[in-house]
Amino acid sequence: MLEEIRIKVENINFFYGLKHALVDLNMDIYKNRVTAMIGPSGCGKSTFIRLINRMNDLVSHTTLKGRILLDGKNIFDPDVDVVELRRKVGMVFQKPNPFPKSIFENLVYGLQIKGVTDKKVLNEKTETALRKAALWEEVKDRLNDSALRLSGGQQQRLCIARCLVVEPEVILFDEPCASLDPISTRKIEDLIVELKKDYTILVVTHNMQQAARISTKTAFFLLGELIEFGNTEDIFTNPKDKRTEDYVSGRFG
Amino acid sequence: MGITDKIYKYIFMVIAFSSFIFLTGIIIVLFKEGLPVLSSTGIFSFLFGKSWYPTATPPEFGIFPLIMGSLIVTLGAMVVAVPVGIGSALYIHEIAGEKQKMFLKPVVELLGAIPSIIFGFFGMVIVAPFLQNLFNLSTGQCAFTGALILGVMAIPVLCSIAEDALSVVPKSYREASFALGANRWQTLWKVIMPAAGSGVSTAIILGISRVMGETMTVLLVTGGAAMMPKSIFDPVRPMTSTIAAEMGEAAVGGEHYHALFAIGLVLFLITLLMNMIAEYISRKYRMKLGMDV
Amino acid sequence: MKINPEKTQKIGFVALFICIIIALLVLGSIIYFVFSNGITAFSWKFFTDIPRKSMTAGGVGPAIVGTLYLVLGSVLFALPLGVITAIYLCEYSPKNFTLNLIRMSINNLAGVPSVVFGLFGLAVFVKLFGFHVSILSGSLTLGILILPGIISASYEAIIAVPQSTREASYALGATQIQTIKKVVLPTALPGILTGMILAVGRAAGETAPIMFTAVTFYSRSFPSTIFGETMALPYHIYVLMTEGTHPEEQKVIAYGCALILLILVLAVSSLAIYLRQSQRRKYA
Numbered sequence: 001m002l003e004e005i006r007i008k009v010e011n012i013n014f015f016y017g018l019k020h021a022l023v024d025l026n027m028d029i030y031k032n033r034v035t036a037m038i039g040p041s042g043c044g045k046s047t048f049i050r051l052i053n054r055m056n057d058l059v060s061h062t063t064l065k066g067r068i069l070l071d072g073k074n075i076f077d078p079d080v081d082v083v084e085l086r087r088k089v090g091m092v093f094q095k096p097n098p099f100p101k102s103i104f105e106n107l108v109y110g111l112q113i114k115g116v117t118d119k120k121v122l123n124e125k126t127e128t129a130l131r132k133a134a135l136w137e138e139v140k141d142r143l144n145d146s147a148l149r150l151s152g153g154q155q156q157r158l159c160i161a162r163c164l165v166v167e168p169e170v171i172l173f174d175e176p177c178a179s180l181d182p183i184s185t186r187k188i189e190d191l192i193v194e195l196k197k198d199y200t201i202l203v204v205t206h207n208m209q210q211a212a213r214i215s216t217k218t219a220f221f222l223l224g225e226l227i228e229f230g231n232t233e234d235i236f237t238n239p240k241d242k243r244t245e246d247y248v249s250g251r252f253g
Numbered sequence: 254m255g256i257t258d259k260i261y262k263y264i265f266m267v268i269a270f271s272s273f274i275f276l277t278g279i280i281i282v283l284f285k286e287g288l289p290v291l292s293s294t295g296i297f298s299f300l301f302g303k304s305w306y307p308t309a310t311p312p313e314f315g316i317f318p319l320i321m322g323s324l325i326v327t328l329g330a331m332v333v334a335v336p337v338g339i340g341s342a343l344y345i346h347e348i349a350g351e352k353q354k355m356f357l358k359p360v361v362e363l364l365g366a367i368p369s370i371i372f373g374f375f376g377m378v379i380v381a382p383f384l385q386n387l388f389n390l391s392t393g394q395c396a397f398t399g400a401l402i403l404g405v406m407a408i409p410v411l412c413s414i415a416e417d418a419l420s421v422v423p424k425s426y427r428e429a430s431f432a433l434g435a436n437r438w439q440t441l442w443k444v445i446m447p448a449a450g451s452g453v454s455t456a457i458i459l460g461i462s463r464v465m466g467e468t469m470t471v472l473l474v475t476g477g478a479a480m481m482p483k484s485i486f487d488p489v490r491p492m493t494s495t496i497a498a499e500m501g502e503a504a505v506g507g508e509h510y511h512a513l514f515a516i517g518l519v520l521f522l523i524t525l526l527m528n529m530i531a532e533y534i535s536r537k538y539r540m541k542l543g544m545d546v
Numbered sequence: 547m548k549i550n551p552e553k554t555q556k557i558g559f560v561a562l563f564i565c566i567i568i569a570l571l572v573l574g575s576i577i578y579f580v581f582s583n584g585i586t587a588f589s590w591k592f593f594t595d596i597p598r599k600s601m602t603a604g605g606v607g608p609a610i611v612g613t614l615y616l617v618l619g620s621v622l623f624a625l626p627l628g629v630i631t632a633i634y635l636c637e638y639s640p641k642n643f644t645l646n647l648i649r650m651s652i653n654n655l656a657g658v659p660s661v662v663f664g665l666f667g668l669a670v671f672v673k674l675f676g677f678h679v680s681i682l683s684g685s686l687t688l689g690i691l692i693l694p695g696i697i698s699a700s701y702e703a704i705i706a707v708p709q710s711t712r713e714a715s716y717a718l719g720a721t722q723i724q725t726i727k728k729v730v731l732p733t734a735l736p737g738i739l740t741g742m743i744l745a746v747g748r749a750a751g752e753t754a755p756i757m758f759t760a761v762t763f764y765s766r767s768f769p770s771t772i773f774g775e776t777m778a779l780p781y782h783i784y785v786l787m788t789e790g791t792h793p794e795e796q797k798v799i800a801y802g803c804a805l806i807l808l809i810l811v812l813a814v815s816s817l818a819i820y821l822r823q824s825q826r827r828k829y830a
Binding site: 084093109110166 | 639710711712714715718719720721724728729732733
């Protein structure tokens with residue numbers, strides 16, 4: 001498959017108040033690849049992916065410099081509609097965060113706020129999304145149950161399905177398995193690998209085995225800097241930077 | 254932010270200022286309606302004048318007896334409410350087990366919801382005649398009865414606020430004290446009470462402010478005589494009940510009407526001052542414990 | 547004599563126990579007296595009939611209905627203002643100065659004596675706006691009185707909605723107002739309702755604010771318009787105890803009114819407290 005650049009990160013600097021959280025980031029994210037962000041906690045990997053759908057807009061006292069180009073268009077340009085951006089760039093969070101509503105209501109939320117009311121469309125799209133998220137068989141008979149009654153792993157797959165219903169092109173996973181058991185983790189990982197056929201995927205993880213299992217490209221962050229970025233295999237077997245080597249071999253972090 | 258979101262933001266902001274507008278409105282109204290009398294009578298003789306004869310010719314507007322009435326009833330009420338209210342809070346916080354707490358806390362809150370008219374009614378039909386017989390008084394409707402009833406009324410308020418203050422004292426203080434061999438009682442007095450002290454004093458100040466603003470109870474049980482009380486068994490007429498009792502007969506725009514607003518102003522300023530002190534103390538208290546303010 | 551710490555502790559604990567017993571006993575006995583005496587006044591006619599024979603017979607129907615109107619009106623006025631204020635404070639992160647100003651206003655408004663609200667209502671709604679002594683003026687006055695309570699309860703409920711829930715909504719492309727309407731408010735609804743119910747209890751029992759703004763002490767008919775004056779339960783108790791010429795017969799009716807009011811307030815408040823407890827248990 002041809003390597004096609006989907007997202008281009010150019011000289012990103014990001015500040016929380018006076019704290020320099022991201023320093024001179026430059027990287028390319030490829031289409032139909034899983035790109036993993038690894039690094040010790042507080043290294044800026046989560047901060048970084050939250051820029052890509054502009055969740056940082058919700059945090060006050062922050063400053064941003066630099067550009068992130070999605071299909072060649074800077075997402076921070078004043079004429080970009082952040083609502084459109086977030087429909088194109090979906091996100092799955094660290095802790096499953098279903099709304100305290102029914103499974104069905106959770107799934108159709110993204111469509112309803114867009115004004116879709118056609119029952120047939122809603123039903124079709126939810127089913128497709130649930131199938132893609134490998135959750136259909138488990139919940140098809142209880143779509144009207146509260147989403148909060150699902151197990152943690154099911155909740156997270158529901159959140160993935162909820163994100164897929166909106167038909168995004170890029171999906172950001174922010175430590176999607178951080179609060180899950182090993183079996184659920186495995187299911188989510190398989191799902192991510194499956195999804196890369198149709199989507200451009202970024203995954204933040206602190207679990208290096210996970211990065212190795214699912215990603216094509218890996219970026220190693222440390223103290224807000226991108227230390228090394230390359231093919232996952234190279235990062236884990238033949239890192240160029242001493243600090244990457246220390247981290248992937250478990251010497252700190 | 255989209256344009257719709259911005260419009261909503263500004264609409265919401267305007268509405269959010271409603272509390273500010275109402276508070277300012279109250280201040281303006283009280284000053285505007287109260288000032289005519291203050292300037293014609295003079296602030297000093299209004300506040301410290303010893304005779305309140307609003308309907309005499311010429312009328313006399315000295316509210317000192319009314320202020321004394323409010324003070325004597327309020328202080329009396331605190332003598333009842335502070336030990337029992339704080340004691341109850343300490344019991345709920347320190348001694349009661351989980352089950353008792355689950356029962357006592359809602360019950361105390363529920364008792365705090367009983368309307369003041371019911372206390373006044375109870376005081377008038379049960380307590381006043383009883384005290385009249387007991388102490389052989391000429392009337393049971395007097396400052397003492399008012400203080401007693403208001404004191405009982407204030408117990409749930411004091412208890413709830415004090416309990417909140419106690420519950421934010423960090424557990425580690427208690428554990429440290431136990432580890433040094435202190436028993437629960439010593440820990441309570443030497444460690445927890447000092448730590449919660451300012452929170453508890455906030456409860457007392459708010460209690461005073463609440464009691465002083467209480468209207469219906471005093472209207473029904475304190476006898477309503479606008480005279481300087483010589484003893485706690487004399488009938489008194491606190492500021493609140495003066496307003497409530499006389500507004501009906503005061504001609505709108507007349508001097509009496511303005512005088513009642515001026516009493517309202519005095520009452521408002523006293524309670525405002527106390528609320529501000531309470532808020533200041535509680536802010537410092539929470540800051541001391543390293544909490545959000 | 548050496549002070550024995552164990553003995554001191556025992557005495558101290560007994561003293562605290564006595565405190566709580568006094569509190570419960572005294573307050574309990576008030577409820578008991580009102581119940582045992584008030585129940586004798588109860589009959590179907592008592593709730594539905596108008597007062598007759600200069601308040602010595604008949605029922606208190608107009609007072610019950612009047613109180614319900616006043617409570618309803620005050621909630622209709624205060625609930626939107628309170629919830630929107632809470633939304634603004636929680637969701638729009640206003641500047642510190644604005645935030646402190648509004649908070650200071652709410653705190654101080656909460657401490658204003660109820661009779662002062664009555665004065666404000668008289669000067670502004672009755673006189674300045676020309677609503678006269680009416681259900682409308684009384685409702686607005688009571689509405690301002692319950693506003694701080696509704697704001698605090700709504701604020702607590704809205705601030706307790708997890709940030710991650712809001713983020714989920716934004717990440718799906720919702721605007722801020724969509725997020726508030728469809729996610730934040732429904733999630734906070736039980737807490738807001740609890741605050742509203744507590745406010746109902748408060749408004750039903752308040753007397754001083756409506757004395758100069760809404761009530762009349764005697765009415766032979768049910769209130770028919772919000773621009774007219776009305777009877778109300780708490781004020782009717784006051785009137786029965788202080789006016790009129792047949793104190794003994796009036797006392798019985800007053801007991802009945804007190805019992806209706808007490809049942810109303812206690813029922814409504816218990817419901818609110820129960821809702822809040824079960825809500826907390828769900829979150830914990």
